[in-house]
Amino acid sequence: MAMSANLYRGWHQIAFERELRDRLTPAALGHLPLVLIRDQDRVHAVDAVCPHRGAHLAYGGKLDGDAIVCPFHGHRIGIGETPGCEYMVRRYRTLTVGGLVFVLPDERHDNGFTALMEELNRTHFFVQGFTLVAHAPAELVVENGFDRRHFEFVHALKSTPNLRLGPGGHGELVIQGDFQAAAFESNWHPGGEGQASTEIGFLARVFSPNVCVSRLGEGESEHLVISGATPNGDGRCTIRVSVAVRARSDGRPPSESAIRALLRDSKLAYEQDLAIWEHRVHDAPSRFDDEDDLVIEFHRFCKNFLEAERSEQSRAHQAR
Ligand code: FES
Numbered sequence: 566m567a568m569s570a571n572l573y574r575g576w577h578q579i580a581f582e583r584e585l586r587d588r589l590t591p592a593a594l595g596h597l598p599l600v601l602i603r604d605q606d607r608v609h610a611v612d613a614v615c616p617h618r619g620a621h622l623a624y625g626g627k628l629d630g631d632a633i634v635c636p637f638h639g640h641r642i643g644i645g646e647t648p649g650c651e652y653m654v655r656r657y658r659t660l661t662v663g664g665l666v667f668v669l670p671d672e673r674h675d676n677g678f679t680a681l682m683e684e685l686n687r688t689h690f691f692v693q694g695f696t697l698v699a700h701a702p703a704e705l706v707v708e709n710g711f712d713r714r715h716f717e718f719v720h721a722l723k724s725t726p727n728l729r730l731g732p733g734g735h736g737e738l739v740i741q742g743d744f745q746a747a748a749f750e751s752n753w754h755p756g757g758e759g760q761a762s763t764e765i766g767f768l769a770r771v772f773s774p775n776v777c778v779s780r781l782g783e784g785e786s787e788h789l790v791i792s793g794a795t796p797n798g799d800g801r802c803t804i805r806v807s808v809a810v811r812a813r814s815d816g817r818p819p820s821e822s823a824i825r826a827l828l829r830d831s832k833l834a835y836e837q838d839l840a841i842w843e844h845r846v847h848d849a850p851s852r853f854d855d856e857d858d859l860v861i862e863f864h865r866f867c868k869n870f871l872e873a874e875r876s877e878q879s880r881a882h883q884a885r
Pocket residue numbers: 615616617618619620635636637638639640
């Protein structure tokens with residue numbers, strides 16, 4: 566599988582809102598440099614490279630209405646289609662929910678993510694979680710949920726979970742199963758205390774090779790974990806993990822200790838994965854076996870996001 570050399574054109578978590586500077590923040594999707602623009606309560610993402618002579622607009626540029634004044638020669642660079650600007654940079658679709666900022670390089674790959682996040686924003690509390698940097702291709706992070714055998718060996722689950730593909734409906738890839746999870750039992754899963762093991766229902770909706778929303782547990786004890794893995798362009802990726810939790814039945818916010826425990830457990834699981842990822846030879850050829858069926862399915866899914874955009878420039882031209 567072609568790993569991070571190509572950019573997958575689906576959703577990426579580009580930042581937590583707390584990482585943003587006042588107006589312009591430099592960011593990157595792999596080798597694609599971006600500027601994140603904070604504009605009142607919205608965040609925009611645009612190409613960072615000045616079309617005049619290549620300056621990075623986030624380093625010293627100044628926001629001026631619908632344009633950025635370039636720090637190199639002072640041209641006004643239009644953000645998207647700005648009348649009166651000779652030079653313009655492309656604007657990408659963004660989504661900011663609960664302090665999480667996402668960017669979509671190609672409109673065709675929404676796959677139901679916007680609708681889900683907007684719905685969760687009405688029904689759940691979001692908690693911005695933690696950030697990790699891994700020496701690994703970003704897609705290996707999401708692929709991990711499809712890797713049946715590693716749960717037993719890396720995460721010490723009592724058995725290989727019965728993972729299977731589930732129904733999607735919006736172009737996303739869905740995987741579901743049950744975990745026999747000893748590690749979770751006394752931390753956040755209320756039914757688990759004192760039991761030898763806890764079976765936790767798991768359903769993950771993978772919206773792109775880089776973004777996954779996993780549901781753990783059901784009903785009152787349901788928690789959602791939102792994971793983003795974004796390539797840094799230097800062979801590493803930035804992993805951002807957050808949770809979304811329903812209000813309690815009396816409308817009060819969910820218990821802080823439960824959220825803390827969930828984030829702690831997620832971080833511990835990532836640290837277990839990192840121990841493998843940091844030393845893995847990422848370009849070694851794979852020799853898959855029968856238990857890698859879901860990994861192969863995930864790779865097939867990823868390929869949809871590599872396709873070059875249909876005459877991007879001609880469409881931009883028509884819009885003018
Ligand atoms: S490089 Fe931006 S104005 Fe010259």
